[in-house]
Amino acid sequence: MSEAPTACLLIIGDEILSGRTQDANLKFLGERCAQLGIRLKEARVIPDVPAVIVETLNTCRALYTYVFTTGGIGPTHDDITTACVAEAFGRKVIRHPEAVRRLVAYYGHEPNAARLKMAETPDGPDVELVDNQVSIAPGFRIGNVYVMAGIPKIAQAMFEAIAPTLRGGDPVFSNFVESDVKEGDIAAELTDMQARYRHVSIGSYPFMRDGRHCTSIVARSTDKAAIASVMNEVATVMRAKGCTPTMGTSP
Amino acid sequence: MSEAPTACLLIIGDEILSGRTQDANLKFLGERCAQLGIRLKEARVIPDVPAVIVETLNTCRALYTYVFTTGGIGPTHDDITTACVAEAFGRKVIRHPEAVRRLVAYYGHEPNAARLKMAETPDGPDVELVDNQVSIAPGFRIGNVYVMAGIPKIAQAMFEAIAPTLRGGDPVFSNFVESDVKEGDIAAELTDMQARYRHVSIGSYPFMRDGRHCTSIVARSTDKAAIASVMNEVATVMRAKGCTPTMGTSP
Numbered sequence: 001m002s003e004a005p006t007a008c009l010l011i012i013g014d015e016i017l018s019g020r021t022q023d024a025n026l027k028f029l030g031e032r033c034a035q036l037g038i039r040l041k042e043a044r045v046i047p048d049v050p051a052v053i054v055e056t057l058n059t060c061r062a063l064y065t066y067v068f069t070t071g072g073i074g075p076t077h078d079d080i081t082t083a084c085v086a087e088a089f090g091r092k093v094i095r096h097p098e099a100v101r102r103l104v105a106y107y108g109h110e111p112n113a114a115r116l117k118m119a120e121t122p123d124g125p126d127v128e129l130v131d132n133q134v135s136i137a138p139g140f141r142i143g144n145v146y147v148m149a150g151i152p153k154i155a156q157a158m159f160e161a162i163a164p165t166l167r168g169g170d171p172v173f174s175n176f177v178e179s180d181v182k183e184g185d186i187a188a189e190l191t192d193m194q195a196r197y198r199h200v201s202i203g204s205y206p207f208m209r210d211g212r213h214c215t216s217i218v219a220r221s222t223d224k225a226a227i228a229s230v231m232n233e234v235a236t237v238m239r240a241k242g243c244t245p246t247m248g249t250s251p
Numbered sequence: 252m253s254e255a256p257t258a259c260l261l262i263i264g265d266e267i268l269s270g271r272t273q274d275a276n277l278k279f280l281g282e283r284c285a286q287l288g289i290r291l292k293e294a295r296v297i298p299d300v301p302a303v304i305v306e307t308l309n310t311c312r313a314l315y316t317y318v319f320t321t322g323g324i325g326p327t328h329d330d331i332t333t334a335c336v337a338e339a340f341g342r343k344v345i346r347h348p349e350a351v352r353r354l355v356a357y358y359g360h361e362p363n364a365a366r367l368k369m370a371e372t373p374d375g376p377d378v379e380l381v382d383n384q385v386s387i388a389p390g391f392r393i394g395n396v397y398v399m400a401g402i403p404k405i406a407q408a409m410f411e412a413i414a415p416t417l418r419g420g421d422p423v424f425s426n427f428v429e430s431d432v433k434e435g436d437i438a439a440e441l442t443d444m445q446a447r448y449r450h451v452s453i454g455s456y457p458f459m460r461d462g463r464h465c466t467s468i469v470a471r472s473t474d475k476a477a478i479a480s481v482m483n484e485v486a487t488v489m490r491a492k493g494c495t496p497t498m499g500t501s502p
Contacts, residue, residue, distance in 0.1 A: 015454055017291050018425065019281030019502040020469060023274070026296065030270030040268050042303075045277065045294040048454075052293075075435040076455035077442040114438030151457070174269060184326040187365030191328040203266055203299075204327035206402070218271060251270040 004169030005065035007033055009043040012053060012071040012081055013150055016045050024152040025070045031251040032159060037169035037222075038066065048072065053084035061088075061145055066166065068159070071150030073139060075114040081147060082140075086122035089142055096121040099129055099138050106136040131161040170222040176250040177234045178216035179243035180209070189237045190217065193230060200226050218250050255420030256316035258284055260294040263304060263322040263332055264401055267296050275403040276321045282502040283410060285471075288420035289317065299323065304335035312339075312396055317417065319410070322401030324390060326365040332398060333391075337373035340393055347372040350380055350389050357387040382412040421473040427501040428485045429467035430494035431460070440488045441468065444481060451477050469501050 009029050015021040026043050033040040041064060046052050053072075061067045072081030086093045099119035103111050110116075118137035121127050130139035130146060134157045139148045141162065148158040183190075183206045194202045200221040207214050219230040235245040260280050266272040277294050284291040292315060297303050304323075312318045323332030337344045350370035354362050361367075369388035372378050381390035381397060385408045390399045392413065399409040434441075434457045445453045451472040458465050470481040486496040 013454075014452060014471070015456060015469065016277065017281050017294065018285055018423075018471060019278045019283075020425070021456070022278050026267070027270045027273050030268050032270075034269055041298065043268065043296040045296075047292065048452075074455070074457065076438045077445045078452075078454050112435065112439075114442075115435040117438075172269075174271070184363065184366040187327045187368075188363075191365075194328045201265060201299075201329075203264075203329050204325070205266060205272070206325065218266065220265070220269060 004037055004039050005167050006039045006041050006063075007066040007068060008041060008060045008064045010053075010056060010060060010067060010069040011043060011045040011150075012048065012069055013045075014048045014078075016071075017047055025150070025155050027251075028152065028156055029068060029159065032163065034172040034174065034220075034251065036163060036166060037171045038166060039169070039172075048078050048080060050080055050084050050087070053081065054088045057085060057088040057145065061143065065144060067145045069145065069147050070155050073118065073137070073147060073149055075117050079117065082117075082120050082122070085142060085145060085147055088145075089122055089124075091122035091124055091142075093120050094123045095119050096127070096129065096138075096140070102136050102138065130158045133157045133161070172220055172222055173224050173227055174218060174220045174250045175227050175231050175247065176216050176218045177231050177238070177245045177247045178214060179238045179245040180212045180214045181238050181241050181243045182206070182213045183215040185241055186215070186217075186234075186237050190234070193233055197221075197226055197230055199223060200230050202230060216250075255288055255290050256418050257290045257292050257314075258317040258319060259292060259311045259315045261304075261307060261311060261318060261320040262294060262296040262401075263299065263320055264296075265299045265329075267322075268298055276401070276406050278502075279403065279407055280319060280410065283414065285423040285425065285502065287414060287417060288422045288473075289417060290420070290423075299329055299331060301331055301335050301338070304332065305339045308336060308339040308396065312394065316395060318396045320396065320398050321406050324369065324388070324398060324400055326368050330368065333368075333371050333373070336393060336396060336398055339396075340373055340375075342373035342375055342393075344371050345374045346370050347378070347380065347389075347391070353387050353389065381409045384408045384412070423471055423473055424475050424478055425469060425471045425501045426478050426482050426498065427467050427469045428482050428489070428496045428498045429465060430489045430496040431463045431465045432489050432492050432494045433457070433464045434466040436492055437466070437468075437485075437488050441485070444484055448472075448477055448481055450474055451481050453481060467501075 203218040238245040454469040489496040
């Protein structure tokens with residue numbers, strides 16, 4: 001467990017902080033990292049401010065096995081992620097020959113200067129392109145930093161392109177059991193369970209359904225048997241309160 | 252502008268990082284902060300790990316005028332935000348008499364020990380409750396930290412309860428103009444515009460509609476006249492490309 005790789009997601013873009021755009025990349029990446037056994041420890045949403053991006057990148061790449069970024073690699077003036085990543089690594093920005101080749105093949109001619117910006121990466125033989133099966137313009141990897149697009153469909157395609165290259169750990173499994181019990185009515189039992197199952201993370205999430213207070217108890221662990229045991233104990237507690245639990249797998 | 256208050260949102264909870272739950276509080280808070288003239292500079296999503304919560308709180312409350320937290324103030328064992336905030340401020344956790352009074356009035360009797368946890372706050376005469384019109388159990392303020400529930404409906408009610416007490420700055424306005432132009436086709440003009448309108452933040456956001464590549468250009472500023480001017484210039488550029496722009500206000 002202690003050697004599982006860790007990760008941080010940097011969500012870059014004024015449009016997320018302004019409330020204009022609902023981020024969807026964290027939810028996707030959270031699920032996929034759990035499946036791959038990578039511990040997503042943190043996500044930070046930061047604005048299109050070069051000094052902030054550079055500093056945050058340098059902080060996070062020192063803290064985590066992997067840093068994934070989304071946003072800011074398009075053709076317009078507000079797409080500054082590549083320049084900031086280069087600065088964070090002390091590199092120049094170059095036009096990557098293979099990326100140019102892909103764009104030319106895609107457009108059927110030399111793209112304009114703005115679109116050629118999408119072929120830029122930091123300089124260095126260690127920089128690798130990240131394939132983009134959706135719209136060609138690639139992301140890239142430098143060191144432990146993976147630079148991806150912000151548009152969810154493209155970010156997801158890019159992540160799937162790099163997923164096979166990432167070092168995973170034991171996958172984290174997650175199951176839920178839920179019913180129309182109020183979480184305050186089973187809190188004492190949950191506290192006791194958490195104390196006995198130290199390597200299972202037990203979460204309690206209240207919600208409303210058809211006007212009734214309900215609770216979903218989620219158990220996360222690398223240990224499937226322990227999860228099953230917790231689920232069964234919770235279901236027993238719920239039944240004792242007169243509720244009918246349902247179970248399933250959960251991200 | 253330089254004296255506008257700043258803010259950071261701390262989204263606390265394993266369920267967000269695991270991908271189980273789609274956060275909705277950032278989008279809401281981003282919109283409301285812009286309206287109030289508070290600059291939301293950053294959001295961090297962190298797990299239910301006490302040391303991480305305490306350290307992140309202490310880092311962020313030193314950096315920003317306001318820190319808003321969501322998540323982790325319910326009745327169960329995994330609700331640890333209050334204890335962590337108290338630790339960050341070097342305070343004990345107490346059962347807040349007014350919060351207890353509200354819970355007793357709501358339930359019609361003394362709640363069980365788990366639910367009384369929702370009446371806990373850090374100790375000190377400077378701690379103020381944050382009203383919860385949805386489900387009674389309050390949040391609280393200590394120093395520049397506002398502790399709110401994770402459930403969006405409750406978080407929103409709590410934010411509206413504190414909004415009148417927050418110091419605002421000049422509101423940030425935001426308009427958009429969009430059409431089925433490709434952003435790469437107007438990138439040069441946008442770069443030129445951004446250079447001329449230094450106090451307007453111009454963002455370019457591509458999207459697909461009915462299978463066509465479209466672009467939304469968003470201008471954000473405290474200067475409404477400058478926004479209108481940018482919008483008109485962008486619309487002119489779009490028309491010159493044979494597109495029919497539409498405009499509106501945008502978060």
